[in-house]
Amino acid sequence: MGAVRISSDLMEVLAARRSQARFRIGVAVAMLAGFGTTVGWAFAFGWFAVYMGLQFVEHLLLRRGDLSTVASLALLSTNAIVFGAYGAMGPVMDGAWGLACAIALMCGGLLNTALTSQKSLQAFVASAWPFAFFLAAMPFAAIAIGAEVRHAVALAISAVLIVACTAMIWRAAARALIAEGEARARAEAADAAKSAFVAMVSHELRTPISAILAGAVEAGRPEAAGARASNLDLIGSSARMMRTLLDDLLDLSKIEAGKMGVEVTPFDLRRLMLETVRFWAPEARRRDLRFRVEGARQVPAWVEGDPTRVRQVLNNLFSNALKFTDAGSVTLKFTSGPDGQATLSVIDTGPGMDADQLDRLFTPYGQASDSVARTHGGTGLGLNISRELSRLMGGDLAVESAPGQGSAFHLQVRLPAAAPPSVVVDATQDREGLRLLIVDDHEINRRAFTLMLQGACDELAVAQDGIEALEQLATQPFDLVLMDLNMPRMGGMEAVRRLRAEPGPNQATPVIALTASVAPKEVAACMAAGMSGFVMKPVEAKELFAAIEQALTEAPAPVALTA
Incomplete structure (x- = not known):
């Protein structure tokens, strides 16, 4: 027999059958005792001997584990034929009562097949067709023992319904099993991603903590007095890095709990954009990148929105653009739309992303590449948080990218024009004796x-x-x-x-x-x-x-x- 590679689903069904061998033997003993008077004891003992021999052969073949697909399906069909033949003798040996027992036995065999072959359509068909065949023969057996045609027709319709319902049960069970497997796979993937995320955050936190400890030790050494300012600056930068990491974690937890909110207040959009560009300009110069602003003349001075969240999203986009762009430029582009709609785009000339990377880009606990965290650091939460914040502000965050063509992130948000607030004179006085x-x-x-x-x-x-x-x-x-x-x-x-x-x-x-x-x-x-x-x-x-x-x-x- 030609060896055909057996499918994993069929292998699982066969493995399950091997573990249920004792159950099948127990059922055979019960059928011998319960149906012996119906089919006749001589036939019952003969059938039992044949069925036990078949189970022994199946045990040997499954233990060897080298069955082909055709041999496996033939083995399942043979089991069902031998099992069903026992009940099929009922109407022959015991008339109407034997017919009733045979139908009950076929129904039980079909139901067992539907429940034990959920993972393989091939296994289900191979095991179910003998029972369906015997059920189809029951109306003819009924006529042979004296039933009226109308009774045989009703019996035939019942047989069709039984087979159809069994097929529906198998399909529903198979779909539920597939859905359960997919849900388990997603849960395992999510757990694995979260575990990797926790390990990465632990690594990211150790970096600033180590710097703080080292800076504190150096700042306390008398001979390092000249470098104290540098050490203190290192401590401050490391503390701010830790705060950024913690802010990302807190923002994500609020978003997942549905507790993140945004405010609507007048703010100077031109100033916000200018301050953001000035903040990132030294990093662009350090990396020898051109830093450009387009559409500045279209920017309205005062708008209504959440300046903190707009700034947070832009900072995330600039951070990523500068992190992944080795040559060329990073551009901030403003485009106005109707009804206060605005688009703030951060465009880079970096390596770009393929379709698989884009699919994972906005997922929490993941990065576009597994090597990103090792190479560039960060929690990988920034883009997910940025998209959620964009949507909370009534907009969205979209991306356009292709390998070798850079990336363009578009923050689309509604920022209607607003009147500038009245100027408040600072009346702060020096306070003494506090x-x-x-x-x-x-x-x-x-x-x-x-x-x-x-x-x-x-x-x-x-x-x-x-x-x-x-x-x-x-x-x-x-x-x-x-x-x-x-x-x-x-x-x-x-x-x-x-x-x-x-x-x-x-x-x-x-x-x-x-x-x-x-x-x-x-x-x-x-x-x-x-x-x-x-x-x-x-x-x-x-x-x-x-x-x-x-x-x-x-x-x-x-x-x-x-x-």
Whole structure:
């Protein structure tokens, strides 16, 4: 017999049959005992001997594992023929009752075939056709033992319905099995991608952490005093790199949870574009790339939208364009459309991407190439986050690229024209005699805030949790409180509620929340508790000073009346 390569689906069916050998033997014993009086004991024992011999031969052939496709299908059909022949003797040996038993046996055989051959159409057909054949013969057997034609017709229709329903059961089960396999494959691929992503993020975090540790050691050496500024700059750059990584992770988690939001406020689009270009121009010069802007005259001055998210998307696009372009240029192009529609395109002359890379480009936990993270670093989340942000702003992020022809990313977003805001005169005055209370359960955070603020305040006090903070606030006045939200014993929310509820020297003192999340729900909860503002961790000095100035300039914090 010619060896034809057997399909993996058929191999799985045969492997399953081998594991079910004991079950088939048990069924044969039950049929011998249950149907022996129907078909006659002599035939029953003869059939049992033949069937057991067939099972032994099948066991030997399957153990060898060198069956061809034709031999495998012939083996399945032979099993079904021998099995079905046992029931087919029913009407011959026992009349109408034997006919009923035979039909029940054929139905059971068909159902078992549908359930055990889900992975292979070939196996299903090879195992099912003998039972279908025997069912088709039952109407004729009924007429032979004296049934009327109308009964035989009804029996024939029932046989057709049984076979059709069995085929539908097999098809539904096969589709469910295929869908389950595809879902499992997707889940395994996603888990593998996430595992690789976690490993890559771990690597990316180790890089700035190592730089911070090295810079701190060098800055502390007396003989390295001349290079202290350089070491401190290294520490600052590494800290900002870590913050970028963490921001990407937080943005992705908010997007996946459906909690990411955008704001609509007037902003100067021309200035935003100019500042973004100026920020990336030194990197372009370092890489000897031309940096161009097209369509600048079409840019409206003031528009309505979310300047933070527009800047974030442009920064991601510029970062990628400069990262992957070795020669040529990077261009920022502005195109206006009707009804405030605008397109900001970042076009590079890099290597371009093929269809497979484009398919994976906007997926989280993946990069266009597996070597990208090793070569260029980064989390691979930027483009996915950028597209989601674009869609939250009512637009989209599209890409055009081909191998050797560079890439063009198009941020399409609605930015209707807006009136410029009225100019506010800065009335900030030098403040003297400031007394601040820093409340945080981590000593490193308390030390960091103290270093930031010690030159701007006359007196700084610290507390480890809400209870200790309330004890100090009850006895001495402060101009402002920096309050962490998550602390043992008593968190910041509860501490501020109690501060506002009890008369004392600091009942109206401004309190700034120190939080790792600025989700609208959490910000609203802070304000409802009686806080005056918030600063997101990790904290940068300029953001902290801006929040302090705003809190001290505005009216006293509102008093929370509810716990």
